[in-house]
Amino acid sequence: MMNARDLKPVIQVENFSKSFGSVKAVDNISFQVIPGECFGLLGPNGAGKSTTIKMLITLLPPDAGTAIVNGFSITSQGAHVRESIGYVPQSLSVDGVLTGYENLMFFGKLYGWSEKQLKDRVPLVLELMDLKEAAHRQVAHYSGGMVRRLEIGQAILHQPAVVFLDEPTVGLDPVARHALWKHIQELRRHHLVTLFLTTHYMDEAQELCSHIAIMNHGKIVVNGTLQELRKIAKLPKASMNDLFVRFVGPIDSEKGDLNNVSKIRRIARRLS
Amino acid sequence: MSQKSAESLVGSVRRCGPFVLYLYHVWTIIELETLKIFKDPTEIISRSIQPALWLILFGEAFSRIHMVPTGQVSYLAFLTPGILAQSIAFVSIFNGLAIIWEKDMGILQKILTTPVKRSALVLGKMLASTVRSFSQLIVVIIVASTLGVHLKWSFDRVVGLLGFTILGSVFFTGFSMIIAALVKTRERMMGIGQLVTMPLFFTSSALYPISIMPKWLQTLAKINPLSYLVNGLRGLFLSTSYAQGTDIGILLMVSLLVWIWGTIQYPRLLI
Ligand SMILES: Nc1ncnc2c1ncn2[C@@H]1O[C@H](COP(=O)(O)OP(=O)(O)O)[C@@H](O)[C@H]1O
Numbered sequence: 001m002m003n004a005r006d007l008k009p010v011i012q013v014e015n016f017s018k019s020f021g022s023v024k025a026v027d028n029i030s031f032q033v034i035p036g037e038c039f040g041l042l043g044p045n046g047a048g049k050s051t052t053i054k055m056l057i058t059l060l061p062p063d064a065g066t067a068i069v070n071g072f073s074i075t076s077q078g079a080h081v082r083e084s085i086g087y088v089p090q091s092l093s094v095d096g097v098l099t100g101y102e103n104l105m106f107f108g109k110l111y112g113w114s115e116k117q118l119k120d121r122v123p124l125v126l127e128l129m130d131l132k133e134a135a136h137r138q139v140a141h142y143s144g145g146m147v148r149r150l151e152i153g154q155a156i157l158h159q160p161a162v163v164f165l166d167e168p169t170v171g172l173d174p175v176a177r178h179a180l181w182k183h184i185q186e187l188r189r190h191h192l193v194t195l196f197l198t199t200h201y202m203d204e205a206q207e208l209c210s211h212i213a214i215m216n217h218g219k220i221v222v223n224g225t226l227q228e229l230r231k232i233a234k235l236p237k238a239s240m241n242d243l244f245v246r247f248v249g250p251i252d253s254e255k256g257d258l259n260n261v262s263k264i265r266r267i268a269r270r271l272s
Numbered sequence: 273m274s275q276k277s278a279e280s281l282v283g284s285v286r287r288c289g290p291f292v293l294y295l296y297h298v299w300t301i302i303e304l305e306t307l308k309i310f311k312d313p314t315e316i317i318s319r320s321i322q323p324a325l326w327l328i329l330f331g332e333a334f335s336r337i338h339m340v341p342t343g344q345v346s347y348l349a350f351l352t353p354g355i356l357a358q359s360i361a362f363v364s365i366f367n368g369l370a371i372i373w374e375k376d377m378g379i380l381q382k383i384l385t386t387p388v389k390r391s392a393l394v395l396g397k398m399l400a401s402t403v404r405s406f407s408q409l410i411v412v413i414i415v416a417s418t419l420g421v422h423l424k425w426s427f428d429r430v431v432g433l434l435g436f437t438i439l440g441s442v443f444f445t446g447f448s449m450i451i452a453a454l455v456k457t458r459e460r461m462m463g464i465g466q467l468v469t470m471p472l473f474f475t476s477s478a479l480y481p482i483s484i485m486p487k488w489l490q491t492l493a494k495i496n497p498l499s500y501l502v503n504g505l506r507g508l509f510l511s512t513s514y515a516q517g518t519d520i521g522i523l524l525m526v527s528l529l530v531w532i533w534g535t536i537q538y539p540r541l542l543i
């Protein structure tokens with residue numbers, strides 16, 4: 001069997017940096033993501049996770065550094081990058097006035113799919129995301145978990161090579177969270193999508209990610225598989241939680257600036 | 273997915289080349305916006321009330337006191353295209369608010385991570401707003417006719433009316449998108465919207481002919497794009513001759529300008 005590390009990386013980041021005024025949101029980070037893995041960026045609120053994603057999907061230009069996504073440079077080949085990725089933002093981003101079906105049709109067309117192609121494809125995606133029954137209901141009446149599943153469906157609709165998920169379960173209740181994890185795992189196992197996800201939940205990273213990079217204050221503190229992290233920490237049986245404390249220090253639940261906190265509250269409110 | 277979908281991996285419209293894909297994107301944006309408008313028609317209905325009130329209350333009263341010299345036509349007739357132009361401008365400026373809302377929701381960000389070109393997105397939104405303006409056109413025509421205004425009708429005039437309605441909404445929507453990208457928050461956008469609309473209205477030729485204005489106001493009216501919309505519509509509604517070259521030219525030019533400017537400004541909404 002080929003060693004996974006020998007595969008050409010799907011994402012290759014070198015010396016990424018981004019500042020907002022005097023805040024160094026991302027501070028000279030480098031890493032790579034291998035095809036087929038679920039790469040998790042784990043860190044507290046304000047660590048710079050969303051900013052990293054936004055640079056990789058060409059929403060924000062980096063101040064310094066480069067990144068290659070699916071073989072394309074994010075700075076000089078943005079259009080190609082956008083064609084080959086899917087994105088689920090941290091905030092909810094579906095139109096409540098439309099039905100799930102209509103939301104998917106719309107995004108499919110933006111990827112250059114014809115109405116005819118989409119009429120075959122959209123029902124498949126709805127089925128995959130367990131939204132068949134709710135397909136023609138207004139999204140405003142969906143539960144939080146359903147909205148998230150619809151968003152993931154939107155992100156995989158055009159069969160991208162890599163999907164970016166920014167805090168996919170933030171604001172969901174435990175049941176919906178576990179259900180969503182199942183869907184995410186299924187995507188990776190059966191549909192061979194590379195996943196890049198950010199989270200501030202230890203259990204989520206441990207459950208979903210084959211590779212974890214711990215981020216804090218804009219820097220990547222440590223990066224590896226769970227086994228590798230355990231080795232580095234010399235804690236062979238450690239949970240993600242233990243490892244996090246070991247590498248970052250005690251978890252401060254009060255962390256995150258006002259903006260961040262109010263954003264998460266807003267999401268939670270809309271999801272409930 | 274299944275094996276069969278492997279060959280449909282690439283969108284079939286994408287295979288038709290960049291130009292076709294561009295138009296398809298613009299059309300998709302228009303289609304979506306239109307769908308949304310028809311799903312929630314309360315907004316259109318509530319927005320028709322204002323022009324109706326202007327015509328019924330203000331127009332009727334001022335027609336009676338003959339304060340404004342409007343030549344052969346009644347003041348109400350004179351006012352009709354002015355009110356139509358005003359309501360086209362107002363509903364269009366409202367689009368800026370919707371765009372900030374989309375940004376706050378993250379919908380805009382997500383659209384910008386798809387292959388759609390920014391200029392196509394801006395153009396699509398500019399054109400989509402036309403649907404709202406058409407509803408204003410219909411309301412104003414119905415109310416004015418009910419109040420006894422004699423509007424001139426012909427095939428050319430209808431085409432012209434539709435054309436000016438499109439140009440007006442395209443321009444004012446683009447204009448509002450630029451403001452939205454500058455002010456970035458809904459609260460500020462609402463404030464600026466109110467700050468801009470009234471002066472825009474009162475310094476145009478919507479309420480009174482440019483010829484009776486004081487000099488300084490005339491200058492303002494002449495650089496106010498709303499005047500050209502009013503002028504174009506007024507000619508089509510009321511005049512026997514309606515050579516509209518200048519009005520069309522100026523509206524086309526400023527529309528092109530806000531399209532380009534909007535495309536450049538738009539990504540700034542994200543920062
Ligand atoms: N658009 C922005 N303007 C100013 N500061 C920002 C902006 N986006 C993020 N930041 C700041 O950058 C830091 C990292 O933010 P972010 O990447 O959202 O963190 P995370 O996603 O890990 O919670 C935070 O301090 C945040 O306040």
Ligand SMILES: [Mg+2]
Pocket residue numbers: 049050051090166167
């Ligand atoms: Mg974040």
